[in-house]
Amino acid sequence: MKALRLLFFAGLGCQAVIRAQNPAPPTFAEDIGPLLAENCFTCHRDGGIGPFPLTTYEQVRRRSRQVAEVVASRFMPPWKPLAEHSPPLQGDRSLEQSVIDRIVAWHDAGAPAGDLSAYTPPDPPTQDWELGEPDLVLAFSEPFELGPDGVDDFRNFVLPIALDRPRYVRAVEFHPESSLVIHHVVMGFDDTPESRARDDAEPGPGFAAMDLSGAVNPNGHLLGWTPGQSPYEAPAGTAFELRPGTDLVVQLHLQPSGKPEQVAPRIGLYFTDEPPTRTGFVVLLRENDIDLPPGVTDQPIHQTITLPVDVEVLGLYPHAHYLGNDMRITATLPDGTERGLLHIPDWDFNWQSDYRYAEPLPLPAGTRIDMRYTYDNSAANPRNPHNPPVHVTEGNSSFDEMGSAAIQVVLRDPADLPRLQESWFRYLVDSEGPSADAYFGLANTLEQQERWAEAGDAYEQALALDPTNVRTLNNLAATLEFQGLTDQAIAVYQRAVAVAPTVALPRLNLARLYRATQRPAAAIAVLTEGVALIPRDEELVSDLAGTYWLTGDLPQARATLEAGLDQFARSPRLQLLLGQLLLTLGDPAGIDTLERLLAAPPAADSALRYWQAEAAFTLAQLARQQQDLPAFDRRLTQALAFDPDHSRARLLAAARAVAGNAMDVAQTHLLRLLSLPADNRPSENDVLRALPYPSGLRAYAAALVATGQRESALDLLTRAAADARSQDARTANLIEAWRDQL
Secondary structure: OHHHHHHHHHHHHHHHHHHHHOOOOOOHHHHHHHHHHHHOOOOOOOOOOOOOOOOOHHHHHOOHHHHHHHHHOOOOOOOOOOHHHOOOEOOOOOOOHHHHHHHHHHHHOOOOOOOHHHOOOOOOOOOOOOOOOOOEEEEOOOOEEEOOOOOOEEEEEEEEOOOOOOEEEEEEEEEOOOHHHEEEEEEEEEOOOHHHHHHHOOOOOOEEOOOOOOOEOHHHOOEEEOOOOOOEEOOOOOOEEEOOOOEEEEEEEEOOOOOOEEEOOEEEEEEEOOOOOOOEEEEEEEOOOOEEOOOOOOEEEEEEEEOOOOEEEEEEEEEEOOOEEEEEEEEEOOOOOEEEEEEEOOOOHHHOOOEEEEEEEEEOOOOEEEEEEEEOOOOOOOOOOOOOOOOEEEOOOOOOEOEEEEEEEEEOOHHHHHHHHHHHHHHHHHHHOOOHHHHHHHHHHHHHOOOHHHHHHHHHHHHHHOOOOHHHHHHHHHHHHHOOOHHHHHHHHHHHHHHOOOOHHHHHHHHHHHHHOOOHHHHHHHHHHHHHHOOOOHHHHHHHHHHHHHOOOHHHHHHHHHHHHHHOOOOHHHHHHHHHHHHHOOOOHHHHHHHHHHOOOOOOOOHHHHHHHHHHHHHHHHHHHOOOHHHHHHHHHHHHHHOOOOHHHHHHHHHHHHHOOOHHHHHHHHHHHHHOOHHHOOOHHHHHHHOOOOHHHHHHHHHHHHOOOHHHHHHHHHHHHHHHHOOOHHHHHHHHHHHHHO
């Protein structure tokens, strides 16, 4: 009996082994439906960007072979980078092999349904925007109609951003609306008139281009969209500032579908009150010498740059066209250690994307970044658009080739930005050959480092390649000014005016130098000519009036301002100057002029508030002269309401508080004053002259201590005590006591 029992249990064990070796096939309800919901429904659903939905059993059963094949080949979900050659990436869509095996096994088993009553498809998205309702939605004023024929259409669309004040952007979400014809999107922001001018020059919405015109990556952000990509959220501390008057430039790579399509995407901007605390930059590597004869395989390109400063890498955007094959980007640390940044062994132009790291990757100064790509221009390349293959070189058309890697970094120390920019522009000069734009950029970064002579040399290099570039001439003259070479600067400004007589900036700079060298008649002549040639520039009018004012010709200054206001009726700058001039002339109409400026309705142009603050401050000074303290207080409050960072109003408000022994109020004003950029606040001598002595000295020293400038406060009180000792022993002793308290 015992033997039979042993045999019976052994038989059960054999059955268990057989079942383990041949498990029950997966079913849609228990296995495949939940897998697809997690990995595929984002795109393959009603209203999604996928070409068909995969949300019900019948929808998937009919395509089970196709689903199994595309996941087994890793064609779907689209995810090209190798995990082992980069830090972890956000939004990794790759499937584990066990998941792929389960989907294949389900198809091989005949796509069994399982208990469909136990399966509930996920609810469709209930909100229009993935990140919630945006703070501002930008949309096309009219759709762009894409024709049915052709292959590629690269078009830039300029979207004005309606802002009444500067805002900080924390996220950007792109809604394609007509996603099947939008291959990919690149976005930038332009605070110049350049993009608008190019848009105006072409009929219909947008303008054809593969560059972003004057638009830039704000604070080093790579903004774009590809099918299935998540909205862009700025990493902590890297929100970017948008100022009124800025445009969003949206570059769409459009591919006709065989029928006319209406293209009108929407872009959502999400704001934050937190200003950026980190400085970003895009290091762009690009190969311009690509030559691919027919039949060539594994043709390599290589670009490299060495980082001069410590950075953290946030992400990358690699780019090639149809013939791109293997793409590898690496970082070699100063000790020789190599780190993989990204590797795509099977590049597909139709699934390009930017890739963002889950965590920033630190790279020390001295790290070398290498971009190594290969290209396949053979008939064996299934993505080769030409059959038979043709000779392909570098270019902007999709049937040309490109090779680039945009690397998004943030700097450990924001002060290092000019050095990083310098390194990148030197890379451009070395890799692309002599270029006026590259030399101009290099000169500009050298200017930021106050290396004036080197900057001047780089501007000269730019001018050798583009002798009539007015921007370069203007900046070269400025570097000569900073070196104290005034006569040479004047000569170059004169060249700039002669080359571009209808450009205002060099003319304004030339007039300023004429005034500084006691040549007001020459300044008046160059400005008068400018007003005639550039009638739309009100700054020339105000400068001309100001020059007459400085020479004592107040009637002519008044006539110039009044004539300017006939043309620029709502110019706050000219209204302010006329009001101030009338007060100087003792004309009470000046008060009415300034009051009209103060009563102007709010506008999208935040500059208006600056001029209104100046008007209120002017009236505050008038009230102080008239010893009308209630009016003085009211006008100062009004000035700071228009512009909280109006440094002179803030200083006078602090002085008024000290005089009234309201030391807490004075401290608030002084702390705000010290928070302003150094070039936007009064000098220490101006502060001390404005504050009542000696209590104002103590208030200012306390503010320095509160902002971490203890040594400066001690030095200030030491010098003040020494100055006071020869005049007033009691005051000197008092200041010594304050210093001892620190």
